[in-house]
Amino acid sequence: MIAFNNLNKAFESRIRLGVMSILLVNDWVEFATLKEMLNLTDGNLASHITALEKLNYLQVRKQFIGKKPNTSYAVTQAGRKAFNDHLNALEQLIKAREG
Amino acid sequence: MIAFNNLNKAFESRIRLGVMSILLVNDWVEFATLKEMLNLTDGNLASHITALEKLNYLQVRKQFIGKKPNTSYAVTQAGRKAFNDHLNALEQLIKAREG
Numbered sequence: 001m002i003a004f005n006n007l008n009k010a011f012e013s014r015i016r017l018g019v020m021s022i023l024l025v026n027d028w029v030e031f032a033t034l035k036e037m038l039n040l041t042d043g044n045l046a047s048h049i050t051a052l053e054k055l056n057y058l059q060v061r062k063q064f065i066g067k068k069p070n071t072s073y074a075v076t077q078a079g080r081k082a083f084n085d086h087l088n089a090l091e092q093l094i095k096a097r098e099g
Numbered sequence: 100m101i102a103f104n105n106l107n108k109a110f111e112s113r114i115r116l117g118v119m120s121i122l123l124v125n126d127w128v129e130f131a132t133l134k135e136m137l138n139l140t141d142g143n144l145a146s147h148i149t150a151l152e153k154l155n156y157l158q159v160r161k162q163f164i165g166k167k168p169n170t171s172y173a174v175t176q177a178g179r180k181a182f183n184d185h186l187n188a189l190e191q192l193i194k195a196r197e198g
Contacts, residue, residue, distance in 0.1 A: 004117040004137060012111050018103040021192050038103060087193050093120050094186050094193075 003092035010055055011086045015040065015048045020057070020075065020083045028061060028072040049073060057082055102191035109154055110185045114139065114147045119156070119174065119182045127160060127171040148172060156181055 011017055018038045022029055035045050052058045057079030061072045075083070110116055117137045121128055134144050151157045156178030160171045174182070 004113065004120070007113040007116065009113060012113055014103065014106045014108060014111055017106065017192060021103070021195055024196055084196075087196060090189050091193055093116060094190055096120055097123055097183070097186060 003089045003096065006085060006089035006092075008082055008086040008089075010052070010057065011083060013048060015044065016052060019045075019048060019052065019073075020079065023058070023073060023075045024080065024083060028074045031071045031073070034073070052079070055079075055082075102188045102195065105184060105188035105191075107181055107185040107188075109151070109156065110182060112147060114143065115151060118144075118147060118151065118172075119178065122157070122172060122174045123179065123182060127173045130170045130172070133172070151178070154178075154181075 011020060015038060019034060022034060022037060031045070031049075034040075034049075035042065038045065049058060049060075053060060056076055058073050059076050061074070063070050063072075110119060114137060118133060121133060121136060130144070130148075133139075133148075134141065137144065148157060148159075152159060154177075155175055157172050158175050160173070162169050162171075
């Protein structure tokens with residue numbers, strides 16, 4: 001069960017899978033965009049983002065656009081590596097199904 | 100984010116992914132075998148199996164081998180379908196990485 005052991009607990013949640021998938025292929029995505037793409041509440045998204053930030057998988061950029069605060073996120077190099085490892089492990093798990 | 104919405108919350112946990120992956124390709128697997136393959140404690144494995152049973156994704160068979168009780172599990176048809184749908188959604192998510 002190599003694939004199983006290589007799954008990363010940090011990415012178990014569907015929401016984190018969603019966030020990381022979006023950020024893997026997009027540079028700097030706004031909070032509001034993530035929220036809309038994943039159809040989440042502020043609180044739910046924020047708590048998962050905070051967890052991923054603490055793990056150093058995400059970086060945050062806060063700025064003002066005019067007078068409006070604007071927060072965006074990007075994956076870190078560590079986050080990209082960890083998530084790719086996780087997807088590779090999932091890929092192995094899926095392949096196992098096909099025999 | 101079609102793939103994201105098709106992910107099944109019941110299979111978020113690594114342990115459940117592991118259990119279902121094993122049962123998808125093996126008929127009737129003993130509790131002790133699952134425990135060993137996934138390197139889990141009794142309690143941890145039991146709680147996830149109970150959850151999957153309640154969802155009607157697993158069926159249980161209790162018998163005696165000599166005087167020893169023996170419990171085995173198999174996926175139900177509903178479990179097979181649900182888990183395959185989940186793996187298909189994960190597959191889409193993985194493909195998205197490749198652009």
